[in-house]
Amino acid sequence: xNSNTNIKRKKDGYYFWVGVFFFILIGxxxxxxxxxxxxxxxxxxxxxxxxxxxxxxxEVKSEIEGDAVSVTQKGENTVILVKGPDGSEEYIVPGxxxxxxxxxxxxxxxxxxxxxxxxxxxxxxxxxxxxxxxIIAIVFGIVIGMFAGLARVSxxxxxxxxxxxxxxxxxGSPLLVQIFIWYFVLGTLINTLxxxxxxxxxxxxxxxxxxxxxxxxxxxxxxxRAGIQSIHRGQTEASRSLGMNYIQSMTYVxxxxxxxxxxxxxxxxxxxxxxxSSLLGIIAIRELTKATREVVTTSLQPFELxxxxxxLYLILTFSLSMFVQYLERRxxxx
Amino acid sequence: MIDAxxxxxxxxxxxxxxxxxxxxxxxxxxxVVVVIGPSGSGKSTFLRxxxxxxxxxxxxxxxxxxxxxxxxxxxxxxxxxxxxVFQSFNLFPHKSVLENVTLxxxxxxxRSKEEAAETAMALLRKxxxxxxxxxxxxQLSGGQQQRxxxxxxxxxxxxxxxxxxxxxxxxxEMVGEVLDVMKSLAKEGMTMVVVTHEMGFAREVADRVIFMxxxxxxxEGTPDHFFTNPxxxxxKLFLSQIL
Numbered sequence: 083x084n085s086n087t088n089i090k091r092k093k094d095g096y097y098f099w100v101g102v103f104f105f106i107l108i109g110x111x112x113x114x115x116x117x118x119x120x121x122x123x124x125x126x127x128x129x130x131x132x133x134x135x136x137x138x139x140x141e142v143k144s145e146i147e148g149d150a151v152s153v154t155q156k157g158e159n160t161v162i163l164v165k166g167p168d169g170s171e172e173y174i175v176p177g178x179x180x181x182x183x184x185x186x187x188x189x190x191x192x193x194x195x196x197x198x199x200x201x202x203x204x205x206x207x208x209x210x211x212x213x214x215x216x217i218i219a220i221v222f223g224i225v226i227g228m229f230a231g232l233a234r235v236s237x238x239x240x241x242x243x244x245x246x247x248x249x250x251x252x253x254g255s256p257l258l259v260q261i262f263i264w265y266f267v268l269g270t271l272i273n274t275l276x277x278x279x280x281x282x283x284x285x286x287x288x289x290x291x292x293x294x295x296x297x298x299x300x301x302x303x304x305x306x307r308a309g310i311q312s313i314h315r316g317q318t319e320a321s322r323s324l325g326m327n328y329i330q331s332m333t334y335v336x337x338x339x340x341x342x343x344x345x346x347x348x349x350x351x352x353x354x355x356x357x358x359s360s361l362l363g364i365i366a367i368r369e370l371t372k373a374t375r376e377v378v379t380t381s382l383q384p385f386e387l388x389x390x391x392x393x394l395y396l397i398l399t400f401s402l403s404m405f406v407q408y409l410e411r412r413x414x415x416x
Numbered sequence: 417m418i419d420a421x422x423x424x425x426x427x428x429x430x431x432x433x434x435x436x437x438x439x440x441x442x443x444x445x446x447x448v449v450v451v452i453g454p455s456g457s458g459k460s461t462f463l464r465x466x467x468x469x470x471x472x473x474x475x476x477x478x479x480x481x482x483x484x485x486x487x488x489x490x491x492x493x494x495x496x497x498x499x500x501v502f503q504s505f506n507l508f509p510h511k512s513v514l515e516n517v518t519l520x521x522x523x524x525x526x527r528s529k530e531e532a533a534e535t536a537m538a539l540l541r542k543x544x545x546x547x548x549x550x551x552x553x554x555q556l557s558g559g560q561q562q563r564x565x566x567x568x569x570x571x572x573x574x575x576x577x578x579x580x581x582x583x584x585x586x587x588x589e590m591v592g593e594v595l596d597v598m599k600s601l602a603k604e605g606m607t608m609v610v611v612t613h614e615m616g617f618a619r620e621v622a623d624r625v626i627f628m629x630x631x632x633x634x635x636e637g638t639p640d641h642f643f644t645n646p647x648x649x650x651x652k653l654f655l656s657q658i659l
Contacts, residue, residue, distance in 0.1 A: 319469055320506035320565075324520035324572060325496030334519060338510050 118385065126383050130390055133203040133377050141193045142175045150186045150194075162194050205387075208373025209394055215291055215369060216356045216398070222295035223355065227302020232332070234307045245303065252300035257293070258361055264293040265365040290362040298355050305347050309340030342413055349406035353399045360395070370394060417576060417607050418443040418466060423475035425461055425631075435461040436472065437631040445575075448608045450618040450639075453628035454654060459611045462628065463578050466609065467498045480575060496524050499569030503581040505561040507553040507568070513540065514549040517568045525572065532571075539567040543597050559590030566597055577601065579610040615659060619643055627651045 118125070148166020155161075160180055162173045166188075175195030182194055202210070233245035252260070265286060273283045313336050321331040363372030374391040378384045418441075425436035435458045443449050451459040464470040465477060468484050468491050477484050479494050508516050517536035521527045527535070540546040543563040545556075553561055562582055569577060579598065583591045595617050602608055602621045612618065618625050618639055625642040627635045627650075635648040643659075646652050 314506075316502060316504055316506035317508065320500075320502065320508070321520070322492075323467055323469060323495055323498070323500040324568070325492050325524040326520060327492050330523050334523060335508055339508075342510065 123385060125386060127386055129381055129383050130386055133205040133381070133387075135206065136201055136203045137198050138201045139196055140199050142173055142195045142197070144171070144173065144188045144192045144194055145190055146171050146188075147190050148188055150182050150184055150188055153180060153182070153184050160195060164188050164194075204368075204373050204377055205370070205390070205394070208368055208370040209398075211287075211368060211373075212356070212359050212370040212395075213398065215287065215294065215359050215362060215367070216352075218291050219294035219298060219355055219359070220352050222291065223298030223302055223352075226295060226299030227306055230299055230303035231306025231310065234303055235310050249300045249303055252297055253304075257297050257358055258364070260297055261290065261293045261361055261365060264289045264296075268292075286365050286367055290359075290365055290367045294355055294359060294362075297358070298351060301351050302348065305344045305351070306340065309344040310336055312343055313339050342410075345406060345410050345413075349403055352406075353402055356398050356402065357395060417445040417447070417480060418609070419476075419478040420462075420466070421476040421478075423462070423465060423472045423477060425458075425465060425470060425472050434631050436465065439475070439628075439631070439633055441626065441633060441636075443607065443609060445607050446605045447623045448602045448606075448610070448621055449624050449626060450622040451609065451611045451626045451628060452613070452615075452618065452654075453634075457628040458631035459626075459628045460580055461631075463580050463609060463611050466576075466578060467495050467500055469500075492524070496520075496572050497575045499572060499574035499577045501562070501565050501569055501577070501579045501582045503584050505553075505558070505565045505585070507561055507565055509553055512550050512552055513545070513556070513564050516553065516564060517571050520568070521571050535571055536567070539570050540564070542570075542600075543567045544593075557590060558586045559593045562586065562590075562594045563597055566594075566601075570601075576607045576609070579608065579612065581611050581613070583612065583614055613658065615643070627654065629654070 144164055146164060146166050146168060148164045148168075148170070151163045151165045151170070153160060153162050155178065156174075158176060160175045160178050162175065162180070162182070164171050164173065173194050176197040177195075179197060180195045182188065182192070188194070230245045230248055233241035234249070236242050236245075269284070269286070269289045276283060310332075317335055317339065318331055321335040322328075326334070359369055360371035362369050363375065368376070370391060374387050378387050381387065420439055420441050423436050423439040424434075427433045427435055437458075439458075439462055451462065453459045461470055465472045466479065472485060475485070479498060482489055482494055484491060484494050507513075508519065511519060514533065514536055517539060518529075518532040521532040521535060522529065525532075537546055537549065540549055543566055545560055545563050545567070548556060548560065548564075553564065556564065566577075566582075582598070583594050586594065591614065595614060598608070598610070598617070599621055610617070610622075620639075622639050624636060625639050626633055627642070627646075627648070629650050635642075635646060635651045642651075643655070646655060
């Protein structure tokens with residue numbers, strides 16, 4: 083194609099409307115700022131970074147009772163030797179902020195020294211947990227959805243009706259309710275059974291993951307079904323006429339094409355999942371939203387923190403959609 | 417090689433159509449049979465019944481002595497011996513030309529990667545398209561795609577080849593290249609059943625021509641008999657319309 087044909091003439095007033103767009107954008111920001119001024123809200127953006135990484139004071143405590151026999155400097159660290167009736171123990175404190183002297187009597191739990199350590203703040207921990215929950219749920223969601231989708235198009239009534247029931251149950255009830263059911267009903271049942279058999283409880287995280295994965299699986303199943311049905315009948319006929327059985331034809335011919343076709347709606351579903359993971363705070367999983375809520379309670383800076391929280395979700399979902407677009411382009415070019 | 421006895425086939429969706437009515441025919445090994453007839457006459461259905469893409473309602477179909485309507489028959493094993501070429505090619509768009517030809521060899525015949533590729537390249541050379549081995553089907557012309565489809569079917573070393581209107585979806589200038597491949601195949605002694613509207617091909621290559629109308633075989637005979645003095649009125653009408 084001639085490249086000149088791609089250049090469209092800008093319509094009259096184009097730049098005016100571009101201006102309007104930026105006016106709206108800036109206007110909305112200004113309005114927010116102005117209203118915040120009216121209620122005397124003090125913006126303290128400098129408070130935010132500490133919830134990402136914090137330089138936390140960490141105490142080195144003695145675990146035994148006895149005397150501090152020696153306090154010696156060894157390079158950057160300070161080594162404290164505690165000798166007691168039950169043996170002796172050596173403690174290393176980075177730096178030289180020592181809270182005891184040589185010859186002091188030490189009780190178990192006494193602070194020997196203090197040092198500062200960089201730690202991931204609560205928001206970063208929450209972000210990490212959100213990513214972890216989402217990724218695990220996406221992987222399981224794909225697996226569940228793939229099997230349920232295949233069962234959905236199967237001719238076997240047991241497989242087909244099981245799949246239909248699953249999909250309709252999941253799609254017909256709110257995710258919040260499903261999370262409650264997973265945690266309070268199934269969680270109680272499963273953990274009781276585990277305890278009775280002498281096994282440790284499953285932490286809430288896994289019930290949250292299960293709820294999200296099952297929820298997503300139902301939607302993925304419908305997409306897989308649509309994807310399979312969108313592949314032309316001739317593809318099945320060609321592969322079967324070559325002697326492939328149903329499973330071979332699905333594995334090598336139909337599914338690869340179907341999956342490629344449903345990549346865009348799948349991406350949308352996974353973006354939803356990342357956002358829906360914010361509901362998991364209600365079952366004591368400290369993901370990003372719950373972390374933000376906790377930080378808001380301690381810092382009393384809700385405006386900044388909720389904006390930051392939204393922005394972090396935006397970064398997650400945007401990278402996910404970029405990744406899927408990359409996959410799509412890579413498979414299309416080949 | 418192919419023995420069809422009293423085959424009936426009725427479609428109920430979207431509405432009831434008797435596609436095959438008491439079709440009986442025997443095709444010998446090495447024979448090239450061309451099936452002609454107006455659209456909706458059941459010729460494609462007959463062909464598709466021969467490899468069980470459609471299941472006949474009643475009657476018997478033996479392929480190389482195996483009753484394919486017997487539920488105990490492993491139909492996949494029979495299909496591996498019966499190659500099929502479709503009107504719309506049906507190449508696998510997500511696989512390269514070479515992979516299209518090697519896939520079933522590897523999956524069904526369990527050949528090694530090297531062996532399958534070797535067979536595939538030999539066949540692609542035969543159909544004159546070996547220079548496009550690593551290209552994807554959508555970059556090929558219709559005639560080239562159909563030749564790849566023929567190579568794909570031949571890669572299974574079938575005993576029978578079924579052609580379902582192989583040139584109907586092609587631009588006129590590409591019909592010749594596909595027919596040439598089919599002609600050379602016929603010369604090699606392949607058993608072929610060809611549904612087509614290419615009367616020139618029928619006259620030149622066929623050992624026998626079958627004319628179908630309304631789901632039944634109305635007339636059959638050598639091309640000579642067929643094109644010079646057909647006996648049935650419906651055959652005469654059909655030939656007068658297309659020739």
